[in-house]
Amino acid sequence: MSNFLDELNTPQREAVMAKEGPSLVIAGAGSGKTRVLTYRIAHLLATQTPPWNILALTFTNKAAREMKDRIAKVVGEDLAGSLWMGTFHSIFSKILRSEAERLGFPSSFTIYDTTDSKSLIKSIIKQLNLDDSNYKPAGVLGRISMAKNNLITAASYKGNTSAIEADRQTKRPEIARIYELYTARCIQSGAMDFDDLLLYTNILFRDHPDVLEKYQKKFKYILVDEYQDTNFSQYLIVKKLSQQHNNICVVGDDAQSIYSFRGAKIENILNFKNDYPGHKLFKLEQNYRSTQNIVNAANGLIKKNTNQIPKEVFSENNEGELIKIIDAYTDNEEGYLVISDLYEQVATKQMKFEDFAILYRTNAQSRIFEEALRKRNMPYKIYGGLSFYQRKEIKDLIAYLRMIINPDDSEALKRVINYPARGIGGTTVGKIEQTSAQNSVSLWQVINNPTEFPLAVNKGTATKIQGFVSIIKGFMELNETNDAYDLAQQVASATGILNDLHTGNTVEERAKYENLEELLNGIRDFVSTNTQKGEPVNIENFLENVALLTDQDNEKNDDKNKITLMTIHSAKGLEFPQVYIVGMEEELFPSKMAVHTQQELEEERRLFYVAITRAEQRATLSYCRSRYKYGTPTHTTPSRFIRDLDKSYIETSKSFDAKFEDTDTSGEQIIDFRTRGGFKKPSKAGANLAANRKLTQIKKTSDPNFKADSPEKIQSGMNIEHAQFGNGKVIKLEGDLNNKKAIIFFPKFGEKKLLLRFARLRIIE
């Protein structure tokens, strides 16, 4: 491990060695940024810094995991495993859970994802009787999110003149009130949204100096990756934490700042020198990734932007191929031409599918390429879009599990109180919500205390509600004695969710059933790995991270040697021998929402810079002249960004020159594109591509034909069979009536305590 410093060039090595004081590492694309970060941490560990004194913050779980793996290779798994390394959100949610009572939250607080947040805002808009054409949940959430990222709390928002003025101008003066109610309802529900994780960390550090001091002392060395993408809230957390030891190293590239839409401040990296006086500056300018043509083209592009940290990225690799441009008549043809070109590359250059990436501006563009790839039977993997955990069937089961841990979680409650259908409809839920708002208590507290909070519902409905309460309480009891997998399995079958989906005949329902099985398999894997590591295996532990996971965190073994399809945003930090940047059209890239100010346009241009610099050997751009938007074909024109590239790095063809000049041809291009190459509108089957996509091999977890005996017949001493645990012997019965439980010994699974009301056991004669 002593010689890893030899693998670095001079500025890289200097950046690694500068342990003490503030360091700013400006790392051009492909200049070995991750290498510097990992070796810097390895160097700290090698010079006797304990791993728990090191805090390393990244933007994605994937980046954190990869870095951890690379560090483990240098210093061993034990040391690497004890590092505090992860995303801002995951690290500070961990800290918040252990300090939760200081803030009046339960340590098992729920993390609301964007769907939960929007649903809550929607119900508040309704409660306040606001015009929902003016108040859109997504827009309101955007305002609240922006406020939180700038540490403007609900209370201070009211007095913030610029915020109030902005809302007045968009005719949404009630946003301040919605924000206030939203905050109150989150507290009532024991829930934090994504932005809260950072906001409450700041509040924790502000109001509890002893807590701040504890973590300041702990984290002697702090490292931040992608510093250009930090927002004010994150910036301040880092600043406060580093005050004690002042050993902070931030790494980033102002040219790759692409997240201002979610509050990132490029100024954070530009102002580092003022925030941390006496800092050392390291510039990594040699690009080891790409050919000279690619680096030069990207340099020329980014020069069109103003306000940058001056740097000269260069490559000593081959000159390489020119950037190729594919122009197509229609979006379908674009898919066909890109995939044909890609296939030709695979065939003629003996390349693997995994060497290719197709990058686009919006997730909606993926379908065209999925279809083209399917037609040719070419393997691909697709990231983003609707993530696994966002799918309805997954969220439904997770919602039950969330309620078991935190019954006050009102968004979870609303999701499952009538799923599967048990006759508690919108009217009834509305009454529960009203009572909850009037008494400032959670929905659960209303239905769990029917005498204290009587509802104006008929007797039948009241019975149904109590039935639901009793189901959840039964699950809570199960949770005391079952691990995450056993509990989830029993919830899935006892609620009837599994059965509900299994009886469905459509392709979609089958896919949902398989997704649910995959979730259960995932929970089983979680239980077995944590058992091995000696870590807790409760459902609470499983849920802690679920809201923070994305599809990229679920890389499967069978994802090897496949073409990668993803947005440019999610491609940041990755590299591929060959890259196709598709949909190079005005209004799409640059996005039509980002052409109104210089800043917006420059961010789009940086995004294009990120896209090009993903390529090692060959970059190809494509666009079409007619694209389906909102279901109707729309005329499109090539992106202005193509003109931002120096022509000497582009493979020009006569046809391209001719077509590119006629930017305003209205219509004559859209002639017979339907017949060209026999393209048709996307088939109906194609529409379900995403739903049908299996994420892994499915293992059977239950037999739908299993016939259970009625619970009353079960007696101690009987031999029984259980759908999941197989044969077993009833050791003992305990509890009474509704909550009668059986302790059963299963030779294959050990002793289990099952609630008879749910267990579904078959007596073996």
Next chain:
DNA sequence: AACGCATATTTGAGT
């Protein structure tokens, strides 16, 4: 309360 059909709205990136 559940279901089916007609109409409105959406697609900008992700922890």
Next chain:
DNA sequence: AATATGCGTT
């Protein structure tokens, strides 16, 4: 094109 919402029927 796909999803959300609204309205009428059972």
